[in-house]
Amino acid sequence: MSETQAVTPSTRGPLAIIAGAGDFPPRLASIAAGQGRPVYVAALDGAADPTAFGAAELNIYRLGQLGRLLDELRRREVAELVLIGSLPRPSFAALRPEASTLKYLPHFAKAFRGGDDHLLRGVVSFFEGQGFTVQGPADIAPAMTAPAGALGRRAASPDQKALIARGFELLAALSPFDVGQAAILADHRVIAIEAAEGTDAMIRRVAEMVASGRLRIAKGDGVLVKAPKDGQDLRVDMPAIGPQTLRLVSEAGLSGIGLRAGRVLIGDGAALGKLADQAGLFVEGVP
Amino acid sequence: MSETQAVTPSTRGPLAIIAGAGDFPPRLASIAAGQGRPVYVAALDGAADPTAFGAAELNIYRLGQLGRLLDELRRREVAELVLIGSLPRPSFAALRPEASTLKYLPHFAKAFRGGDDHLLRGVVSFFEGQGFTVQGPADIAPAMTAPAGALGRRAASPDQKALIARGFELLAALSPFDVGQAAILADHRVIAIEAAEGTDAMIRRVAEMVASGRLRIAKGDGVLVKAPKDGQDLRVDMPAIGPQTLRLVSEAGLSGIGLRAGRVLIGDGAALGKLADQAGLFVEGVP
Known part of the structure; x- marks a missing residue:
């Protein structure tokens, strides 16, 4: 060279x-x-x-x-x-x-x-x-994106990984419509799909359905998936999560978060992994 | 015979x-x-x-x-x-x-x-x-389903029909995931997608985004689309709209509703057409 x-x-x-x-x-x-x-x-x-x-x-x-x-x-x-x-x-x-x-x-x-x-x-x-x-x-700064594998101590189980994979398929199917950076799945079903309201509002919606008894999410079930749309310009529009995302996911009673490794911004990975551990959540980067 | x-x-x-x-x-x-x-x-x-x-x-x-x-x-x-x-x-x-x-x-x-x-x-x-x-x-009682064409006096414009067609494409793409009976589109974009929250809650969400200034929907823009999922058993699970749907669509500032003709329950079409006229909405059945 x-x-x-x-x-x-x-x-x-x-x-x-x-x-x-x-x-x-x-x-x-x-x-x-x-x-x-x-x-x-x-x-x-x-x-x-x-x-x-x-x-x-x-x-x-x-x-x-x-x-x-x-x-x-x-x-x-x-x-x-x-x-x-x-x-x-x-x-x-x-x-x-x-x-x-x-x-x-x-x-x-x-x-x-x-x-x-x-x-x-x-x-x-x-x-x-x-x-x-x-x-x-x-x-x-590649370290500002989700690494492959578990961010904290807790890793996604095979069932949780299957739910994450299903969620990524859903987001891919939405890509041609320029919508759908995130979704929530639980009990083998799609519970919520993000559009103009944004990820936080979508998680809050699920938390409200759970609180009102309209929706039950079993312990260990329920994942937030987040990934860029196909063709999304990751230079200026990379999806992101942060401490607030983890707080809301925890409040909604979900078990964790599945992210496209290298394609979702997380900022300070060490701090976020620590927060995930404290909340008992997994944050799993999927290559 | x-x-x-x-x-x-x-x-x-x-x-x-x-x-x-x-x-x-x-x-x-x-x-x-x-x-x-x-x-x-x-x-x-x-x-x-x-x-x-x-x-x-x-x-x-x-x-x-x-x-x-x-x-x-x-x-x-x-x-x-x-x-x-x-x-x-x-x-x-x-x-x-x-x-x-x-x-x-x-x-x-x-x-x-x-x-x-x-x-x-x-x-x-x-x-x-x-x-x-x-x-x-x-x-x-086939008359309880949406007829082809406009239900009331107001028909969808070519632009509104294009938005409806786009919405139906979106719902079709969601079908394999057993989700997505309804969506809202405006300004060439997908604004909201229904999952576990139901159609009414989805429309309310858009109304709230508009009320808070997070979303602007121009007059004559904004449609709710509703259609069955592919393979949905229409004998026991036909999607439906009613007077409440029209009220919410009107409150959200949308221009009308696009339905799959013959595949969405409307109940009393004459009464619903009258309500649509009063609210200045179109209800368009698309074959």
Whole structure:
């Protein structure tokens, strides 16, 4: 292997992290900095917590300041960026475009029609069209995704694994419809399927059915499955779980979580495994 | 055609209606009586309203009195029966089997594992095993199902029809998983998929997302689709809508409902069409 080949894009030059809400963006910034790369954080106003990034260079941007962000990325000779973190529905004021952003609007107006995939593809293609390489969090920090096998001490039983496999088949069947990142199965049945409400709301729905006696889930039964849709762009739209997911799964009386290994964000795996152990849940990564 | 062939099962001898809750059982009893057939109603205790059946001969049965019901059906020389109406989760007392019912329990114990389809197949096979012919409401009263085309004055637009067709494709893709009788689509996307929560709860979920601003549905957009699963036994498990469905669809701000014609129960089509007109909704039966 020549020395030129050894210099891969992910080890070269500064990395920009366009950061939404949650723990994932600071964690990614910290891992990238630990790899010796200069990191520049563009914290999205109203979403990212700008105090969570330690010593990283950081500016806050409204969505309407896209033009200003591009100028700054070029000034810093950034070639690679990552979009990570959740984005609450932006306020009208946040969207209000500055003069330097107006010219980019037609691109996004087109992308706003259709499913989530369509919109996110539009965002990726925009940055690529501006000459940037869009990396996924898994490209920079593979340890932030679900590993294969059990995350904590508890592993899924053969029955639980069969239920997980069935759930993945279900999600695959939904993929062509650009829906279905998660589902809950119990008692050999599909109990809930996620659409626009999101994973947390879906788990809460099952918890309510159990609490009201409409649904019984036996001990050791009941799994949440989560996996990307076929063709989902994992660079900007990788499914994710976190401590809140585990809490809700535990409250709903499920036995654990099945994830596509390497294809679902978990953030801090050690912390999550510990939480799973405390709650008596399995978190199983399936290759 | 010989005279023997003209005497079809549905015009011969008494019809037993094993009746659960709701308006469908009395309506079916009235239509069957209007066809000149003797009708015997077995009203399930705690579910059917025994006063709703007019002059029909009727007895009330707990589920645990299955043996007694079979004896009565044989005494009346009933060859055909229909199971219709909804069945709330039965109390433990209702299930307590009489001596004459005990011997049938192993059949049902086996049927209780697996999905809804499995359980209902078990009920049908039980009555068939006892020598009865199980008819569907549509066999007796086709007018109780969704007709092809618009039910009221309002018809689905080409865009709305495209959304309905997409919804039916989604439900077909879910069929192998024994789930998904209904879904809601809007803005070219799948918004909600029904699983264990039932259709009403699914519509309410969309109404709540709209009310909280998490979801916007434009005027004229948004449809509920409802269709049987492939292989669903329409004799005992035909999907249904009613006035409550229309109310919820209207509250959620959807534009209408797409149904598989002839394969979804609507009960009183004239009354439902009038309600749809009042609410400004379409109810479209798709062949």
